[in-house]
Amino acid sequence: MARLHFLGRLVDVTGHPSETVDLPAALTDTSSLRQWLDDRGAQDGAFLDPTVRVAINDELVIEPAAIANSDEIAFLPPVGGG
Amino acid sequence: MARLHFLGRLVDVTGHPSETVDLPAALTDTSSLRQWLDDRGAQDGAFLDPTVRVAINDELVIEPAAIANSDEIAFLPPVGGG
Amino acid sequence: MISLVNHPFDPAETLRDFTAEASDAGAIVSFTGQVRPTAKSGPVSCLHLQAYSPLTENGMRAAVETARRRWPISAVRVIHRIGDMAPGEAIVFVATASAHRRAAFEAADFLMDYLKTEAVFWKKETGPAGAAWIEPRAEDYEDRARWALSGDN
């Protein structure tokens, strides 16, 4: 099971700050995960936005990055607003 | 009668921070006053030092400046040490 | 050295403690950032700040280490609020101590630049028209682009 975290405006997009989810085996990297999340919730590209960064197990990653079904994966919109 | 003020190290030179003095009529500007003060106390040029500025009646002056026997005259060593 | 706090704090008391601790320093600079009652969007009744631990703390600690390498500062203190706060409350406090006035000023300035442009916080403002997440303006992007890949800027 993976643990997902949604920060900033993504909390409003998903309706919850985090979730535990059993990732389909086909999801092997952050790119396929983003597409899956966006499709799943019909979220209009919120997860495809390239300004949203990804952290895996508390480290920012350069994408696409490999993911495992045990990872803690956070989606981070731009920080430092105004 | 004029009122003289000695600031900073000049307090130690004269031994007092200020004095009221009847200036000789021959002293018409700051240049002759400096020489007179230095001679009077054998003060080894302390009053001739060009880094010592003069204020007359609470205004810094460009020297030589005219003086009157009723003026308040201050001798100001360099400020802003270290 | 750094703290995230989810309750109001008192910048004056913090400065008092810091000054007592840094009494040999000579020069102490403090910055206090407060919630403003108005934003670009209009009046603000509540500001919400969200952090993501430990990324937020790690980034703040790295910025403090960078400041310590660049300037001869003998002490540094950073406090940042998270959660909900009201206008007038302190959001952030930075204090630096040094034997050198310029070092204390520059290190505090550097840390505030980090905290305002790169630190890992998300901000939501609530006003008469409801709540909105605030993200960087176009002119902030260039600065912000540095944060992910550069540990020392």
Added chain:
Amino acid sequence: MISLVNHPFDPAETLRDFTAEASDAGAIVSFTGQVRPTAKSGPVSCLHLQAYSPLTENGMRAAVETARRRWPISAVRVIHRIGDMAPGEAIVFVATASAHRRAAFEAADFLMDYLKTEAVFWKKETGPAGAAWIEPRAEDYEDRARWALSGDN
């Protein structure tokens, strides 16, 4: 706005009052200068600062006015000790408030530059070898040369 005081004062309390007064400002910078226990000449047991009124106050007021013209600061406070003080005691406190972080930093920095290089104070340090008046070093002369004839620098 400016004060000369001949008794110890508390920078933290001063910041508290200033912050309460400037609660809409957003950004507040403070600088506290403290008597250092050692100087170039060695240990210092007492620092004496002498002012010459009203020149000292007039110069400080002019510097504050210059800062207000140059930066959009909504409030400013300057306190400077005179007389005898002990190591660890505050000599000078400057606080600036602005809607803009950079303005608050720059105005405080500018005022401290003025107070350290141009303000009308004479300084005497007392240590194991006795008391000595401290005057600017050679490298300070250039800066200092501005103070007499230029009202706005």
